[in-house]
Amino acid sequence: MYDRYGGPDVLRVEQIPTPAPGAGQVLIEVAATSLNLSDWEGLTGRPGYARLGGLRAPRRRVLGSDIAGRVAAVGSGVTRLRVGDEVYGDNLGLLGGFAEYAVAPVAALAPKPAGLSFVEASTLPQAGAIAVQGTARVRRGQRVLINGAGGGSGSFAIQLAKRAGAHVTGVDNGGKLDFMRGLGADEVVDYTTSDFTRLEPFDLILDLVAHRSVFAYRRALARGGRYLCVGGTVRSLLRIVTVGAALGLVSGRRLGVLIAREGPVFFEPVAERCAAGDLRITVDRTYPLQETARALGYLGEGRALGKVVVTV
Ligand SMILES: NC(=O)c1ccc[n+]([C@@H]2O[C@H](COP(=O)([O-])OP(=O)(O)OC[C@H]3O[C@@H](n4cnc5c(N)ncnc54)[C@H](OP(=O)(O)O)[C@@H]3O)[C@@H](O)[C@H]2O)c1
Incomplete structure (x- = not known):
């Protein structure tokens, strides 16, 4: 208490x-x-x-x-x-x-x-529901980056994006790089030494811990790409829903916040896949x-x- x-x-x-x-x-x-x-x-x-x-x-x-x-x-x-x-x-x-x-x-x-x-x-309930909704639109061959991928939601999101056929880059601290690789990440980035917004452009960025500027996120998106913020500082979230939304409109990219919905309909599919041995x-x-x-x-x-x- x-x-x-x-x-x-x-x-x-x-x-x-x-x-x-x-x-x-x-x-x-x-x-x-x-x-x-x-x-x-x-x-x-x-x-x-x-x-x-x-x-x-x-x-x-x-x-x-x-x-x-x-x-x-x-x-x-x-x-x-x-x-x-x-x-x-x-x-x-x-x-x-x-x-x-x-x-x-x-x-x-x-x-x-x-x-x-x-x-x-x-x-499963919270992390699974976030991962399912954050990766719902991932398609085969897309380049997907997950920021905070070594945590609870991220560890499921890596696996779901890989199963959907994406090329997945996981970002987290240096102590979690092997862990992310083990979950299937194709590339891993240590956020303490590298800035992922300066890497190749991505089709989807799922950000669990946003704290950078919307201009940096926009830079890291391919044309038609989408940036989804799930959590982070209040300042980052406010900028994403205001400046980010407008910036996306004029640049052919979409930047927004994912308000993850709760409930069995979102986490039960993950649980079934875990019970079947498809997800770890x-x-x-x-x-x-x-x-x-x-x-x-x-x-x-x-x-x-x-x-x-x-x-x-
Ligand atoms: N949008 C919604 O509806 C909704 C609903 C519920 C929860 N949430 C949010 O969902 C987010 C994810 O939750 P979770 O339970 O999966 O978190 P978690 O298990 O703590 O995972 C977050 C990961 O991000 C890493 N990280 C921290 N700072 C980072 C940085 N600057 N760059 C890259 N990675 C960094 C953490 O590693 P280290 O700290 O070890 O470095 C950790 O591995 C939270 O922000 C939470 O508030 C959103």
């Missing part, structure tokens, strides 16, 4: 009443909750959009959105799920996954595939619930390869 934005040291373990599911919600006995950059952003309150739910102090005091576990109770009007069902989903609206019990709306949840463990299933899930580390602060610290240090998961 936490009451103010800050580093992992503002988190503490506390005993609180078990939440009760409302109409259309279920109570989940949590088995595993994976970490996303959005948890780190919610913890630190940075970038600024992470404070949309609470400007001065966090409104939700328990973080954790990518939950996998068993239904322990159902609220009124719930017919699709029953007590004991194994489920997983992205609870970005209510959070609360770094706990023994969490409440989530039924609409956010899907039945866990039998072929995936709770830990594996918890890695990489869990770097798991931490017990009591060590959630350490887990977030590890993610925040930027050393995680793929996903980090808290288990209960």
Whole structure:
């Protein structure tokens, strides 16, 4: 739990009443909750959009959105799920996954595939949904660059773009180059030593951590190419939707922000492919619930390869 934005040291373990599911919600006995950059952003309150739910102090005091576990109770009007069902989903609206019990709306949840463990299933809802939507238009032979490709969403996006027949360039820090190659990236770039916007032009740039100028992004796009920003600094996002959109119009390229939609319809296809062995899930580390602060610290240090998961 936490009451103010800050580093992992503002988190503490506390005993609180078990939440009760409302109409259309279920109570989940949590088995595993994976970490996303959005948890780190919610913890630190940075970038600024992470404070949309609470400007001065966090409104939700328990973080954790990518939950996998068993239904322990159902609220009124719930017919699709029953007590004991194994489920997983992205609870970005209510959070609360770094706990023994969490409440989530039924609409956010899907039945866990039998072929995936709770830990594996918890890695998919947010990162899988972002990767699916970010690579939805990739076509055979296209040159695709993924910035932040060594993280949770990026590790799925590399694989999806490769399966679609693209030539994939992955950008991340030097410690993640082999990891990205192992996932299928044709080229890898260390962002600490190279500027990808000065490389060959790309047909699609999927940017998970935008912080450069729109002019640099435009330079890195081939004619007809598309730049999609998923996350980054508020300044970058604002410039992309204003200057970037206009610049794209006059230069025959498109620059925009991907507002990733949540829900089973987006992550279930990834889960099916993971269960079938077509896509790989990489869990770097798991931490017990009591060590959630350490887990977030590890993610925040930027050393995680793929996903980090808290288990209960
Ligand atoms: N648009 C939407 O609807 C939506 C919804 C949910 C989440 N998001 C956003 O999605 C983004 C991705 O989340 P995620 O969970 O996949 O993140 P993640 O697992 O932390 O991965 C991000 C990766 O980017 C790398 N990175 C950091 N700075 C970089 C730079 N300057 N250049 C290139 N790579 C850099 C990180 O490596 P190091 O830090 O180790 O160097 C890390 O490997 C986040 O920004 C989040 O806010 C967007």
